[in-house]
Amino acid sequence: MKVSFLAPFLASLAAGVPTPPKNDVVSYDGYKVLRINTHGHPSTIREELSGITYEQWNRDVYKHLDILLSPDQVATVEALDLEYQVMHENLGESIAAESTSRSVWKREVGDLSWYDSYHDYQDHIQYFEDLQKSFPNNSELISSGTSYEGRNIYGLHLWGAGGPGKPAVLYHGNVHAREWITSPVVEYITLQLVTGYNNGDAQTRSFLDKYDFYIVPIVNPDGFAYSHTTDRLWRKNRQPPPKNGNQSCFGRDINRNWEFAWDANPLGASTNPCSQSYKGEAPSDAPETQGLDKLVRQLRDGAGIKLYIDWHSYGQYILSPFGYKETLYAPELGKWTKAAGIVSETIRDSSDARTTFTFGPSGATLYPTTGAAPDHVYSIGRAEFSYTIELRDTGKFGFVLPPELIRPTAEEQWEGQKALLSLLDEEFFDGEGPA
Ligand SMILES: [Zn+2]
Numbered sequence: 001m002k003v004s005f006l007a008p009f010l011a012s013l014a015a016g017v018p019t020p021p022k023n024d025v026v027s028y029d030g031y032k033v034l035r036i037n038t039h040g041h042p043s044t045i046r047e048e049l050s051g052i053t054y055e056q057w058n059r060d061v062y063k064h065l066d067i068l069l070s071p072d073q074v075a076t077v078e079a080l081d082l083e084y085q086v087m088h089e090n091l092g093e094s095i096a097a098e099s100t101s102r103s104v105w106k107r108e109v110g111d112l113s114w115y116d117s118y119h120d121y122q123d124h125i126q127y128f129e130d131l132q133k134s135f136p137n138n139s140e141l142i143s144s145g146t147s148y149e150g151r152n153i154y155g156l157h158l159w160g161a162g163g164p165g166k167p168a169v170l171y172h173g174n175v176h177a178r179e180w181i182t183s184p185v186v187e188y189i190t191l192q193l194v195t196g197y198n199n200g201d202a203q204t205r206s207f208l209d210k211y212d213f214y215i216v217p218i219v220n221p222d223g224f225a226y227s228h229t230t231d232r233l234w235r236k237n238r239q240p241p242p243k244n245g246n247q248s249c250f251g252r253d254i255n256r257n258w259e260f261a262w263d264a265n266p267l268g269a270s271t272n273p274c275s276q277s278y279k280g281e282a283p284s285d286a287p288e289t290q291g292l293d294k295l296v297r298q299l300r301d302g303a304g305i306k307l308y309i310d311w312h313s314y315g316q317y318i319l320s321p322f323g324y325k326e327t328l329y330a331p332e333l334g335k336w337t338k339a340a341g342i343v344s345e346t347i348r349d350s351s352d353a354r355t356t357f358t359f360g361p362s363g364a365t366l367y368p369t370t371g372a373a374p375d376h377v378y379s380i381g382r383a384e385f386s387y388t389i390e391l392r393d394t395g396k397f398g399f400v401l402p403p404e405l406i407r408p409t410a411e412e413q414w415e416g417q418k419a420l421l422s423l424l425d426e427e428f429f430d431g432e433g434p435a
Helices: 006-015 042-048 071-079 091-100 112-116 121-133 182-198 202-210 221-229 287-301 333-350 373-379 403-422
Strands: 032-037 054-056 064-069 084-088 139-146 152-158 168-172 212-216 305-313 317-320 358-361 385-391
Touching: 032 071, 042 064, 064 071, 084 091, 112 182, 112 403, 121 139, 121 152, 121 182, 121 221, 139 212, 139 287, 152 182, 152 287, 168 182, 168 287, 182 202, 182 212, 182 305, 182 403, 202 403, 212 287, 287 305, 287 373, 305 373, 317 333, 333 358, 333 385, 333 403, 373 385, 385 403
Parallel strands: 168 212, 168 305, 305 385, 317 358
Antiparallel strands: 032 064, 032 084, 054 064, 139 152, 152 212, 317 385
16 A cells, blocks of 8 residues: 655644643543445545644555544535544544543553552553562563653563573653553553563563563653643654744654654654654654664664564554665565564464554555664664564544453564564574465
Protein backbone atom coordinates (compact mmCIF):
# COMPACT_ATOMS: atom_id res chain seq x y z
CA MET A 1 0.00 0.00 0.00
CA LYS A 2 1.45 3.31 -1.08
CA VAL A 3 0.28 6.60 0.25
CA SER A 4 1.53 9.97 -0.82
CA PHE A 5 -0.54 12.70 0.75
CA LEU A 6 1.75 13.76 3.49
CA ALA A 7 1.55 17.52 3.35
CA PRO A 8 -2.18 17.68 4.04
CA PHE A 9 -1.74 15.00 6.69
CA LEU A 10 0.78 17.08 8.59
CA ALA A 11 -1.39 20.15 8.22
CA SER A 12 -4.41 18.33 9.57
CA LEU A 13 -2.41 17.02 12.50
CA ALA A 14 -1.69 20.54 13.53
CA ALA A 15 -5.26 21.68 13.26
CA GLY A 16 -7.69 19.59 15.21
CA VAL A 17 -6.24 19.15 18.70
CA PRO A 18 -7.86 21.27 21.34
CA THR A 19 -5.16 22.98 23.38
CA PRO A 20 -6.33 23.34 26.97
CA PRO A 21 -5.61 26.19 29.30
CA LYS A 22 -2.87 24.92 31.61
CA ASN A 23 -3.92 22.27 34.13
CA ASP A 24 -7.42 21.94 32.73
CA VAL A 25 -8.59 18.50 31.76
CA VAL A 26 -9.33 18.30 28.04
CA SER A 27 -12.91 17.17 27.52
CA TYR A 28 -13.85 15.09 24.51
CA ASP A 29 -17.51 15.14 25.43
CA GLY A 30 -19.54 15.19 22.24
CA TYR A 31 -16.50 14.57 20.07
CA LYS A 32 -17.03 11.95 17.42
CA VAL A 33 -14.54 9.66 15.70
CA LEU A 34 -15.49 8.58 12.19
CA ARG A 35 -13.86 6.13 9.83
CA ILE A 36 -14.47 7.52 6.36
CA ASN A 37 -14.08 5.13 3.44
CA THR A 38 -11.60 6.54 0.93
CA HIS A 39 -11.82 3.77 -1.72
CA GLY A 40 -8.21 4.38 -2.74
CA HIS A 41 -8.78 8.11 -3.27
CA PRO A 42 -7.95 9.82 0.03
CA SER A 43 -7.21 13.11 -1.72
CA THR A 44 -10.78 13.31 -2.98
CA ILE A 45 -12.07 12.80 0.54
CA ARG A 46 -9.65 15.39 1.87
CA GLU A 47 -10.96 17.89 -0.64
CA GLU A 48 -14.48 17.25 0.60
CA LEU A 49 -13.26 17.83 4.14
CA SER A 50 -11.25 20.92 3.25
CA GLY A 51 -13.44 23.32 5.22
CA ILE A 52 -13.53 21.08 8.29
CA THR A 53 -11.27 21.12 11.33
CA TYR A 54 -10.36 17.59 12.35
CA GLU A 55 -7.56 15.49 13.76
CA GLN A 56 -6.50 12.53 11.69
CA TRP A 57 -5.82 9.36 13.70
CA ASN A 58 -4.43 6.99 11.11
CA ARG A 59 -1.56 7.01 8.63
CA ASP A 60 -2.82 4.22 6.39
CA VAL A 61 -5.39 6.26 4.50
CA TYR A 62 -5.64 4.24 1.30
CA LYS A 63 -8.87 2.58 2.41
CA HIS A 64 -10.10 4.87 5.14
CA LEU A 65 -9.49 8.09 7.00
CA ASP A 66 -10.09 8.03 10.77
CA ILE A 67 -10.96 11.50 11.99
CA LEU A 68 -11.74 13.12 15.32
CA LEU A 69 -14.36 15.84 15.13
CA SER A 70 -15.31 18.44 17.70
CA PRO A 71 -19.05 18.76 18.39
CA ASP A 72 -19.44 21.87 16.21
CA GLN A 73 -18.01 20.09 13.15
CA VAL A 74 -20.06 16.91 13.38
CA ALA A 75 -23.25 18.07 11.63
CA THR A 76 -21.30 19.54 8.70
CA VAL A 77 -19.45 16.29 8.09
CA GLU A 78 -22.58 14.19 8.47
CA ALA A 79 -24.26 16.35 5.83
CA LEU A 80 -21.52 15.56 3.30
CA ASP A 81 -22.11 12.62 1.02
CA LEU A 82 -19.50 10.36 2.61
CA GLU A 83 -19.47 6.68 3.44
CA TYR A 84 -18.37 6.13 7.02
CA GLN A 85 -18.59 4.05 10.17
CA VAL A 86 -18.73 5.54 13.64
CA MET A 87 -15.70 4.55 15.76
CA HIS A 88 -16.76 6.58 18.79
CA GLU A 89 -20.24 8.07 18.95
CA ASN A 90 -19.13 10.18 21.91
CA LEU A 91 -15.40 9.97 22.59
CA GLY A 92 -15.85 11.54 26.03
CA GLU A 93 -18.10 8.64 27.04
CA SER A 94 -15.66 6.06 25.64
CA ILE A 95 -12.83 7.60 27.65
CA ALA A 96 -14.98 7.72 30.80
CA ALA A 97 -15.90 4.04 30.35
CA GLU A 98 -12.23 3.18 29.95
CA SER A 99 -11.15 4.86 33.18
CA THR A 100 -14.11 3.84 35.35
CA SER A 101 -13.40 0.14 34.89
CA ARG A 102 -11.45 0.15 38.15
CA SER A 103 -8.84 -2.45 38.70
CA VAL A 104 -9.34 -5.09 41.35
CA TRP A 105 -5.67 -5.88 40.99
CA LYS A 106 -4.33 -7.29 44.26
CA ARG A 107 -0.95 -5.66 43.80
CA GLU A 108 0.64 -9.06 43.31
CA VAL A 109 2.76 -9.95 40.33
CA GLY A 110 0.88 -13.10 39.36
CA ASP A 111 -2.56 -11.47 39.53
CA LEU A 112 -3.70 -11.28 35.92
CA SER A 113 -6.49 -8.84 36.73
CA TRP A 114 -3.78 -6.21 36.21
CA TYR A 115 -4.63 -6.75 32.53
CA ASP A 116 -8.33 -6.04 32.96
CA SER A 117 -7.95 -2.27 33.18
CA TYR A 118 -5.56 0.57 32.40
CA HIS A 119 -3.32 1.96 35.13
CA ASP A 120 -1.60 5.19 36.00
CA TYR A 121 2.12 5.84 35.90
CA GLN A 122 2.80 5.15 39.60
CA ASP A 123 1.11 1.75 39.45
CA HIS A 124 3.17 0.83 36.39
CA ILE A 125 6.36 1.58 38.33
CA GLN A 126 5.21 -0.61 41.19
CA TYR A 127 4.32 -3.42 38.79
CA PHE A 128 7.87 -3.54 37.46
CA GLU A 129 9.40 -3.25 40.93
CA ASP A 130 7.33 -6.23 42.02
CA LEU A 131 8.33 -8.19 38.93
CA GLN A 132 11.97 -7.53 39.75
CA LYS A 133 11.48 -8.78 43.32
CA SER A 134 9.95 -11.99 42.01
CA PHE A 135 13.08 -12.67 39.93
CA PRO A 136 15.77 -11.36 42.27
CA ASN A 137 18.77 -13.34 41.02
CA ASN A 138 18.16 -12.84 37.33
CA SER A 139 17.09 -9.23 37.00
CA GLU A 140 17.82 -5.65 37.92
CA LEU A 141 15.88 -2.43 37.62
CA ILE A 142 17.52 -0.13 35.10
CA SER A 143 17.14 3.47 34.02
CA SER A 144 17.27 4.57 30.39
CA GLY A 145 17.51 8.24 31.28
CA THR A 146 15.35 11.00 32.66
CA SER A 147 12.41 12.76 31.02
CA TYR A 148 12.09 16.51 30.51
CA GLU A 149 10.01 16.82 33.71
CA GLY A 150 12.47 14.66 35.63
CA ARG A 151 10.77 11.26 35.61
CA ASN A 152 12.92 8.16 35.58
CA ILE A 153 12.68 6.16 32.34
CA TYR A 154 12.70 2.89 34.27
CA GLY A 155 13.01 -0.61 32.94
CA LEU A 156 14.05 -4.17 33.72
CA HIS A 157 17.11 -6.09 32.63
CA LEU A 158 16.57 -9.87 32.70
CA TRP A 159 19.04 -12.66 32.11
CA GLY A 160 19.32 -16.43 32.35
CA ALA A 161 21.97 -19.04 33.08
CA GLY A 162 25.58 -17.89 33.21
CA GLY A 163 24.66 -14.37 34.28
CA PRO A 164 24.21 -11.24 32.20
CA GLY A 165 26.24 -10.40 29.10
CA LYS A 166 24.42 -12.04 26.18
CA PRO A 167 23.18 -10.19 23.05
CA ALA A 168 20.33 -7.84 23.88
CA VAL A 169 16.63 -7.91 23.15
CA LEU A 170 15.37 -4.36 23.67
CA TYR A 171 11.68 -3.45 23.96
CA HIS A 172 10.28 0.10 24.12
CA GLY A 173 6.64 0.77 25.03
CA ASN A 174 4.46 3.86 25.06
CA VAL A 175 6.70 6.32 23.21
CA HIS A 176 3.42 7.80 22.05
CA ALA A 177 1.57 8.62 25.22
CA ARG A 178 -1.99 7.90 24.09
CA GLU A 179 -1.12 4.41 22.85
CA TRP A 180 -2.04 2.95 26.24
CA ILE A 181 -2.28 -0.65 25.04
CA THR A 182 1.48 -0.79 24.46
CA SER A 183 2.69 -0.76 28.09
CA PRO A 184 0.49 -3.64 29.32
CA VAL A 185 1.53 -5.68 26.28
CA VAL A 186 5.21 -5.14 27.07
CA GLU A 187 4.52 -5.90 30.75
CA TYR A 188 2.68 -9.09 29.88
CA ILE A 189 5.62 -10.34 27.83
CA THR A 190 7.93 -9.49 30.75
CA LEU A 191 5.65 -11.36 33.16
CA GLN A 192 5.67 -14.42 30.88
CA LEU A 193 9.46 -14.38 30.70
CA VAL A 194 9.81 -14.13 34.48
CA THR A 195 7.15 -16.66 35.47
CA GLY A 196 8.11 -19.06 32.66
CA TYR A 197 11.71 -19.03 33.82
CA ASN A 198 10.74 -19.40 37.47
CA ASN A 199 8.48 -22.35 36.60
CA GLY A 200 11.18 -24.07 34.59
CA ASP A 201 9.49 -23.72 31.20
CA ALA A 202 12.11 -24.98 28.73
CA GLN A 203 11.32 -22.59 25.91
CA THR A 204 11.27 -19.48 28.09
CA ARG A 205 14.51 -20.59 29.74
CA SER A 206 16.12 -20.95 26.33
CA PHE A 207 15.24 -17.32 25.49
CA LEU A 208 16.74 -15.95 28.69
CA ASP A 209 19.75 -18.23 28.51
CA LYS A 210 20.50 -16.90 25.02
CA TYR A 211 19.59 -13.21 25.33
CA ASP A 212 19.60 -10.42 27.87
CA PHE A 213 16.26 -8.58 27.85
CA TYR A 214 16.10 -4.83 28.37
CA ILE A 215 12.47 -3.85 28.73
CA VAL A 216 11.35 -0.24 29.06
CA PRO A 217 7.53 -0.14 29.15
CA ILE A 218 7.01 3.64 29.21
CA VAL A 219 9.72 5.54 27.36
CA ASN A 220 7.69 8.77 27.38
CA PRO A 221 6.66 9.07 31.04
CA ASP A 222 5.77 12.79 30.97
CA GLY A 223 3.44 12.38 28.01
CA PHE A 224 1.98 9.23 29.56
CA ALA A 225 1.27 10.93 32.89
CA TYR A 226 -0.25 13.88 31.01
CA SER A 227 -2.49 11.53 29.01
CA HIS A 228 -3.89 10.34 32.36
CA THR A 229 -4.23 13.68 34.11
CA THR A 230 -5.08 16.09 31.32
CA ASP A 231 -5.45 14.94 27.73
CA ARG A 232 -6.21 11.29 26.92
CA LEU A 233 -5.09 11.85 23.32
CA TRP A 234 -1.67 13.36 24.10
CA ARG A 235 1.06 11.85 21.92
CA LYS A 236 4.38 13.71 22.30
CA ASN A 237 6.67 14.44 25.25
CA ARG A 238 6.06 17.58 27.34
CA GLN A 239 9.04 19.69 26.31
CA PRO A 240 8.29 23.42 25.87
CA PRO A 241 8.25 24.83 22.34
CA PRO A 242 11.36 26.49 20.89
CA LYS A 243 11.69 30.18 21.79
CA ASN A 244 10.71 31.35 18.32
CA GLY A 245 7.76 28.95 18.05
CA ASN A 246 4.11 29.17 19.06
CA GLN A 247 4.37 29.24 22.86
CA SER A 248 1.16 27.28 23.41
CA CYS A 249 2.41 24.21 21.54
CA PHE A 250 4.26 21.73 23.74
CA GLY A 251 6.07 18.53 22.98
CA ARG A 252 8.41 16.83 20.59
CA ASP A 253 7.54 13.58 18.90
CA ILE A 254 10.26 11.37 20.37
CA ASN A 255 9.77 8.97 17.48
CA ARG A 256 10.78 11.67 14.98
CA ASN A 257 13.69 12.92 17.06
CA TRP A 258 16.32 10.16 16.77
CA GLU A 259 19.62 11.15 15.22
CA PHE A 260 19.82 8.77 12.27
CA ALA A 261 18.36 10.31 9.09
CA TRP A 262 16.65 12.96 11.26
CA ASP A 263 16.61 15.44 8.41
CA ALA A 264 16.74 13.06 5.46
CA ASN A 265 13.26 13.55 4.04
CA PRO A 266 11.00 16.58 4.41
CA LEU A 267 7.97 14.30 4.21
CA GLY A 268 9.07 12.24 7.23
CA ALA A 269 8.24 14.59 10.11
CA SER A 270 7.01 18.08 10.86
CA THR A 271 9.01 21.21 11.60
CA ASN A 272 5.91 22.81 13.14
CA PRO A 273 6.00 22.67 16.97
CA CYS A 274 2.20 22.45 17.00
CA SER A 275 2.19 19.27 14.91
CA GLN A 276 1.73 15.85 16.48
CA SER A 277 4.85 14.72 14.60
CA TYR A 278 7.13 17.67 15.48
CA LYS A 279 10.71 16.50 15.08
CA GLY A 280 12.40 19.03 17.40
CA GLU A 281 14.97 21.70 16.62
CA ALA A 282 17.92 19.34 16.33
CA PRO A 283 18.48 15.59 16.28
CA SER A 284 18.09 14.04 19.72
CA ASP A 285 17.17 17.33 21.40
CA ALA A 286 14.54 15.60 23.55
CA PRO A 287 15.99 14.41 26.87
CA GLU A 288 14.09 11.15 26.47
CA THR A 289 15.73 10.42 23.11
CA GLN A 290 19.15 11.14 24.62
CA GLY A 291 18.62 8.70 27.48
CA LEU A 292 17.21 5.98 25.26
CA ASP A 293 20.00 6.41 22.71
CA LYS A 294 22.65 6.14 25.43
CA LEU A 295 21.41 2.67 26.36
CA VAL A 296 21.20 1.67 22.68
CA ARG A 297 24.87 2.61 22.20
CA GLN A 298 25.89 0.85 25.43
CA LEU A 299 24.20 -2.35 24.30
CA ARG A 300 25.76 -2.05 20.84
CA ASP A 301 29.21 -1.64 22.35
CA GLY A 302 28.58 -4.54 24.72
CA ALA A 303 27.29 -7.85 23.41
CA GLY A 304 25.31 -6.16 20.62
CA ILE A 305 21.58 -5.87 19.92
CA LYS A 306 19.88 -8.95 18.53
CA LEU A 307 16.33 -7.60 18.43
CA TYR A 308 14.68 -4.23 18.94
CA ILE A 309 10.95 -3.62 19.02
CA ASP A 310 9.22 -0.28 19.38
CA TRP A 311 5.60 -0.96 20.38
CA HIS A 312 2.84 1.32 19.07
CA SER A 313 -0.85 1.33 18.29
CA TYR A 314 -2.94 1.14 16.20
CA GLY A 315 -3.29 -0.50 12.76
CA GLN A 316 -1.82 -4.02 13.17
CA TYR A 317 1.49 -3.73 11.35
CA ILE A 318 4.95 -5.26 11.74
CA LEU A 319 7.35 -2.78 10.13
CA SER A 320 11.08 -2.99 9.53
CA PRO A 321 13.57 -0.34 8.30
CA PHE A 322 13.70 1.80 6.41
CA GLY A 323 11.13 4.36 7.39
CA TYR A 324 12.86 7.44 6.08
CA LYS A 325 12.89 6.54 2.41
CA GLU A 326 10.19 4.43 0.84
CA THR A 327 12.39 3.15 -1.99
CA LEU A 328 15.34 2.12 0.18
CA TYR A 329 15.67 -1.58 1.02
CA ALA A 330 18.21 -2.85 3.54
CA PRO A 331 20.26 -5.93 2.63
CA GLU A 332 18.61 -7.79 5.54
CA LEU A 333 15.09 -7.04 4.33
CA GLY A 334 14.54 -10.62 3.15
CA LYS A 335 15.14 -12.15 6.57
CA TRP A 336 13.25 -9.39 8.37
CA THR A 337 10.22 -9.91 6.15
CA LYS A 338 10.40 -13.67 6.52
CA ALA A 339 10.52 -13.37 10.31
CA ALA A 340 7.70 -10.80 10.36
CA GLY A 341 5.60 -13.12 8.20
CA ILE A 342 6.02 -15.93 10.69
CA VAL A 343 5.13 -13.65 13.61
CA SER A 344 2.06 -12.47 11.72
CA GLU A 345 0.98 -16.03 10.96
CA THR A 346 1.56 -17.14 14.56
CA ILE A 347 -0.53 -14.29 15.94
CA ARG A 348 -3.35 -15.02 13.52
CA ASP A 349 -3.40 -18.73 14.31
CA SER A 350 -3.19 -18.20 18.07
CA SER A 351 -6.00 -15.68 18.44
CA ASP A 352 -9.74 -16.35 18.55
CA ALA A 353 -10.19 -13.13 16.61
CA ARG A 354 -7.71 -14.37 13.94
CA THR A 355 -5.97 -11.03 14.19
CA THR A 356 -4.05 -10.20 11.02
CA PHE A 357 -0.88 -8.11 10.88
CA THR A 358 0.41 -6.53 7.68
CA PHE A 359 4.21 -6.56 7.41
CA GLY A 360 6.99 -5.02 5.34
CA PRO A 361 9.48 -2.14 5.24
CA SER A 362 8.04 0.85 7.03
CA GLY A 363 8.36 3.60 4.39
CA ALA A 364 7.02 1.50 1.55
CA THR A 365 4.24 -0.15 3.56
CA LEU A 366 2.95 3.05 5.15
CA TYR A 367 4.88 6.20 4.32
CA PRO A 368 8.06 8.05 5.23
CA THR A 369 9.07 8.71 8.83
CA THR A 370 12.36 10.38 9.69
CA GLY A 371 14.11 10.23 13.05
CA ALA A 372 12.18 7.09 14.01
CA ALA A 373 13.63 4.60 16.47
CA PRO A 374 13.80 1.41 14.36
CA ASP A 375 15.93 3.07 11.63
CA HIS A 376 18.28 4.45 14.28
CA VAL A 377 18.57 1.27 16.35
CA TYR A 378 19.36 -0.65 13.16
CA SER A 379 21.74 1.85 11.59
CA ILE A 380 23.47 3.31 14.66
CA GLY A 381 22.67 0.58 17.19
CA ARG A 382 23.45 -2.15 14.63
CA ALA A 383 20.46 -4.23 15.76
CA GLU A 384 20.15 -7.44 13.75
CA PHE A 385 16.36 -7.20 13.80
CA SER A 386 14.54 -3.92 14.33
CA TYR A 387 10.78 -3.48 14.16
CA THR A 388 7.85 -1.27 14.90
CA ILE A 389 4.81 -3.28 15.93
CA GLU A 390 1.50 -1.45 15.68
CA LEU A 391 -0.94 -3.28 17.93
CA ARG A 392 -4.73 -3.68 17.76
CA ASP A 393 -6.96 -2.61 16.38
CA THR A 394 -7.48 -1.75 12.71
CA GLY A 395 -9.86 1.09 13.43
CA LYS A 396 -12.85 -0.06 15.43
CA PHE A 397 -11.74 1.84 18.53
CA GLY A 398 -8.28 3.13 17.60
CA PHE A 399 -6.31 4.62 20.49
CA VAL A 400 -9.16 4.19 22.98
CA LEU A 401 -9.15 0.40 22.99
CA PRO A 402 -11.62 -1.00 25.56
CA PRO A 403 -9.95 -2.62 28.61
CA GLU A 404 -11.46 -6.04 27.87
CA LEU A 405 -9.22 -6.17 24.78
CA ILE A 406 -5.99 -5.76 26.78
CA ARG A 407 -5.67 -9.48 27.57
CA PRO A 408 -6.29 -10.91 24.10
CA THR A 409 -3.97 -8.26 22.62
CA ALA A 410 -1.22 -9.13 25.09
CA GLU A 411 -1.67 -12.89 24.78
CA GLU A 412 -1.37 -12.90 20.99
CA GLN A 413 1.78 -10.75 21.17
CA TRP A 414 3.42 -13.19 23.58
CA GLU A 415 2.70 -15.94 21.04
CA GLY A 416 4.24 -13.75 18.35
CA GLN A 417 7.34 -13.06 20.44
CA LYS A 418 7.82 -16.74 21.24
CA ALA A 419 7.86 -17.46 17.51
CA LEU A 420 10.22 -14.56 16.80
CA LEU A 421 12.64 -15.31 19.65
CA SER A 422 12.82 -18.93 18.50
CA LEU A 423 13.99 -18.03 15.02
CA LEU A 424 16.51 -15.25 15.56
CA ASP A 425 19.36 -17.73 15.02
CA GLU A 426 21.18 -17.04 11.80
CA GLU A 427 21.06 -20.69 10.68
CA PHE A 428 17.33 -20.36 10.18
CA PHE A 429 17.83 -17.87 7.40
CA ASP A 430 20.75 -19.58 5.69
CA GLY A 431 19.06 -22.71 4.41
CA GLU A 432 15.59 -23.69 3.40
CA GLY A 433 13.72 -22.41 6.42
CA PRO A 434 9.95 -22.50 6.64
CA ALA A 435 8.39 -20.23 4.06
ZN1 LIG B 1 2.84 5.47 17.90
